[in-house]
Amino acid sequence: MYGSAAEQRGDGSDPGPSVPLRAVRPLSEKLHVTGSFDRGTYQVGDPVQVTFTLANVSGGDLHGVTAGCDRFGGEDHLLGWPDWAVATPATIDLAAGESRTFTETGTVPSAAPAYGGFYAACDFGIDPGPADGRPELNLFGHVPAPPGPTGGVIYHDGNNNYTVDAGEAITGTAVELLDRVDGSVTATAVSDAQGHVAFGTVPAGPSSVRVDGWRPVDGDGGTLLVGSCWNCGEEWALRYQR
Template sequence: MLTRIAAVTTATALVMGGFFTGTASAGFPAADLEPVVTFDKADYDTADTVSVTFTVKNVGKKPADRVRISKDGGGSGFFPRSYGELGIGGPGVRIEAGAEYVAHFSAPVNRPLTADRLVFKGAVETSSLEPQLANNAFEATAGVTFGKGGAKVLVYGDTNRSDGFDDGEGVAGVGVHLFGPNNIAGGRDYEATTGPGGEARFTDIPTGVYRAYYTSDTGWLVPSEDAFTVVLNTDVDLVRKAARPLSDTLKATVAFDRDVYAAGDTVGITVTLTNTGDALPVVYAECSGMGSQSELYNTTDGWGPLKDGGSGVSLNAGETKVVQVTAPLPAGAAAVGFVTVGCAFGPGRSMGNGVPRSGDRAEVPGAVVDASGRVLLDHGFSTPGTPVAGVQLTLRARDTGEAVASTVSDETGRFAFTEVPVGYYKPEVAGPWQLAPNRWMEFRLVVGDMNVPAVYVLPAA
């Protein structure tokens, strides 16, 4: 009796956190899992879909509950998205004593891919008592070959609106960029340019999954390609319909009603939209910028139908429409010295490529600041600069080039400007000195947001 009680006590202590983690007394009836994994082929090309048969046998004398894959680390090239009921965190399955459970998993060859081998490895677990854990691990391998294939890309402009390619519609001069294979390590960018017929060809590129991107100076807009697969010894045909930008037929101008404003003013803006193409049932506006405190956004009621979230305006073929807008001057414009507005216009609330854009700028003078810094001889990015005395330094407005202030560096290389109108400036040096290349030296003289970089110089050539 005492021996039996001891055996039961030992088995109970070995069930921790719901899953068996230790060993039991010899001869104690329990589950015993034995996973077997096989690939459906001995070798795969990188473009193939890989399938495995996953069999878990219970060679023990008791049922195994909540059987799951407990880990799948250390593999190479084969990583299924899901293991179904067997997945980590899943409900698991019950396998009776002497029975087996069979599952099938598939996935493309994917990275990381080590030593040109597919490796699928891991282990299984059960919430039931299982004395023997040594045979719970599984591992299977298969070979990978890196075959070659090709791709033929046709870019056309549907000028006759047939919704298909017709002779003479090929678009030349479009840069085609194939990036991949992105399912294996070492993917890169393959480039070609469409010829007179709109075709670009790629030959002898590794098989696998690619994405295509397009660039063009011709104005044509070509949507990026969803993932596609280059297969062994075959040319994949890709046909992409290019579109002319809306800005070809919809013209927009945005203009302030004055060149100069003062703090507290109400700003007037004239928006002019001219449509030389087909009728546009609705045109929306999106007015934004880089986040500066001097920018105007179309968020106030004075924008009327062009307010963000507003109804927009319609434009018939050949119609010009003028919208008068009023808006309060941004509170931060006086601290920067100017106010800007920049808008895009299109048939959707989210503006894509090719829509017309327009903007304007007006001055908001009055605020002045003092600024100081140092002139340094440039010794390269890894070595601190040394002060330079007697350098004639002039500040020029970034956008107009107008000179607004001048000074000379002292014996410690320091310079100072007083009562400079707020704004953005670039430095200019004279005499035996020139500005060092590859250095960012723009002065941001804004109330509460000053940035005065060191001015790096080199002897003039």
């Protein structure tokens, strides 16, 4: 299921031999996935009902679709997913245009209060097959926890080196902190002359940042963690583009 990549530089003076390459369109163009938890707030150890809907939007049948979750082993990830029916290898077949809904059950992990919440991160694909291009789904839930501070830098990474170079900071711009569970705005700020954003003390839990007139470079802008976990108080640096 894993792909590989290599970079070969040249000056164009010697084109070399022709090398045939095979490429495939991303599975996310054929398979759409949506999902939800049964409510927004839980306690440690609570059962969580998770609903997934898989839709084959292509003109052909899809065979052997399966889910993989918690690829990075997060301690605040929903427990119990390996026992889900959707995680059974090659378990799901979808005819052209067909949609199917699955309901699974997980458990809120004990580490959740330190993060102000928990999450489920799953991708769906056909094995063996490329890891890139799979439809992905990230779901979030709250667990009661004290508020905490969050702040960081927003910038336009013109040379794609993941560093805030001179002239790349996004300055004097309205910024909103969004709750990843319900999408509500929990704090607002304006970036300063260095592109720094200080939201102050905000509700605990998973959040994201929306920048007026800009869109995230890296997926949905990433998830910021507000809580007492080991990295919850770290400053963040987020990339945006017009």
